[in-house]
Amino acid sequence: MTAPDHDVIDTPPRAPSPVHKFGTLAVHAGSPHDPVTGAVIESISLSTTFAQTEVGKPVGAYEYTRSSNPNRDNFEKALAALESARYALAFSSGSATTATILQSLASGSHVISVSDVYGGTHRYFTKVAKAHGVSVTFSPSIEIDVATLIKPATKLIWIETPSNPTLSLVDIRAVARIAHDHGILVVVDNTFLSPYIQQPLLHGADIVVHSVTKYINGHSDVLMGVAAFNSPDLHERLSFLQNAIGAVPGAFDCWLAHRGLKTLHLRAREASKNATMVATALEQSPHVIAVNYPGLASHHQRSVAIKQHRSGLGGGMLSFRVRGGQAAAERFCRETRIFTLAESLGGVESLVEVPGAMTHAGIPKDQREAAGVFDDLVRVSCGVEDGEDLVADVLVALERTVNPK
Ligand SMILES: Cc1ncc(COP(=O)(O)O)c(C=O)c1O
The missing domain is CATH 3.40.640.10 (Type I PLP-dependent aspartate aminotransferase-like (Major domain))
Structure with a gap:
């Protein structure tokens, strides 16, 4: 019996090819x-x-x-x-x-x-x-x-x-x-x-x-x-x-x-699905002034999303203006239980932040507001948890924001 030749292991070519999805x-x-x-x-x-x-x-x-x-x-x-x-x-x-x-x-x-x-x-x-x-x-x-x-x-x-x-x-x-x-x-x-x-x-x-x-x-x-x-x-x-x-x-x-x-496609699909659920719920809330999410029909450039994004997907990121100014935006971020108050985005876990006071604080207020970054804007990164849990978390946090105990 001959010993297996460990130097010659068949390694199929792994080069990317346009034929692969x-x-x-x-x-x-x-x-x-x-x-x-x-x-x-x-x-x-x-x-x-x-x-x-x-x-x-x-x-x-x-x-x-x-x-x-x-x-x-x-x-x-x-x-x-x-x-x-x-x-x-x-x-x-x-x-x-x-x-x-x-x-x-x-x-x-x-x-x-x-x-x-x-x-x-x-x-x-x-x-x-x-x-x-x-x-x-x-x-x-x-x-x-x-x-x-x-x-x-x-x-x-x-x-x-x-x-x-x-x-x-x-x-x-x-x-x-x-x-x-x-x-x-x-x-x-x-x-x-x-x-x-x-x-x-x-x-x-x-x-x-x-x-x-x-x-x-x-x-x-x-x-x-x-x-x-x-x-x-x-x-x-x-x-x-x-x-x-x-x-x-x-x-x-x-x-x-x-x-x-290696799992980007799975995560991106799931985060998009969750963000669509959260954005839809926020849009229907009386406590929300406006929602920015390219996956919604109401987004002012939805036609660009349909042209440029795979299947018109909106991605996992959205932002919204909450009634009650910066204090309400900050309170909302303290009241969520699944969404963590933190900078960054795009991870498996959902995050929230207030850009005017956090990631974009370095930009002068007049320039920030000219670009739509108001003090009451909350940025949301939807992760890959269950969408129903994320929606419930956001709606309860909104109620607690407007009716603090
Ligand atoms: C859109 C965008 N571009 C670039 C960067 C900078 O990337 P990094 O934090 O890896 O330096 C960030 C960071 O938040 C970002 O959100």
Whole structure:
């Protein structure tokens, strides 16, 4: 009897293919079986350095972990497949991703951005980009006025759709058409929906970015960011900066985020279903002034959601204005029992927060309110608990908010 040959384990190719659908790619893209042990789940490659047989001749594909690492490579391959991109590059946070893209612009460049971007993106644009000579113009209605805001120095248009926290949408194709006529790149922050619901590159964007910290990892235990794109030129510029700046995620975080990504389609569907139930209940409550949720027929840009989102899904995020001002918004967040009062979003557990006093407190009040971020606005991240329990929790908290004991 011959001993089994452990060196020759059949490892079917795991490369993503356009013939595979999202769930299959999520589970298999960037997930090779280990060619030596056959392990189905990749091991965590903690070594910071990799042996060379001669100067300049590493044993395998790796030299030093900042430049590349097996876990980061596999995560990047998986994410590229899910965003229908040729390339993806991972960074130590969503904010580091933004910073690296902005640093790829020459001094003197101009950027146009939607007004209601994530507070940290706004902070980077207004307080950091300026220091290396990049100016940013904000627009509350970018589809309408993008053409008039373009200058000879404009190099980038930054879109967040849906926006944080007002859930406004941008028609990516409409903006990209004008941008591309002027040779300008379009970046879309897709954090709020995840690639399961929206794939911006398919709607004309040049770069899609994520705070992986949110839906892609999905378990509130990793801080990470990613950018995905198709252009070899962008790959050369951004991978150079990824290594040169060094804001890269560690191997364990890449492994965790890759594990999270494998169930993205299941979580995104469930969170969308729950958010639709919660938004519908809030819309019917006499204690609520208005609900922002792109999955509702009443959303003022519902037609964009139908065009741009998978099956018109609204995602897991919504916000609403509660009667009674900031005090009522804060009381509501203290009264929920399943929803935890906390920043962040996109995890399996449901969260609530008051953006005017928390995530967006750094933006001056007049600018905040012009973008719809009033003091009575509550932002809700629906997790994957049972929808009926979430609805009951919200309705009881609203009653306690208006009729405190
Ligand atoms: C839409 C959006 N983009 C970017 C970021 C920044 O990501 P990170 O916290 O991973 O730096 C966040 C964080 O909340 C976000 O909500």
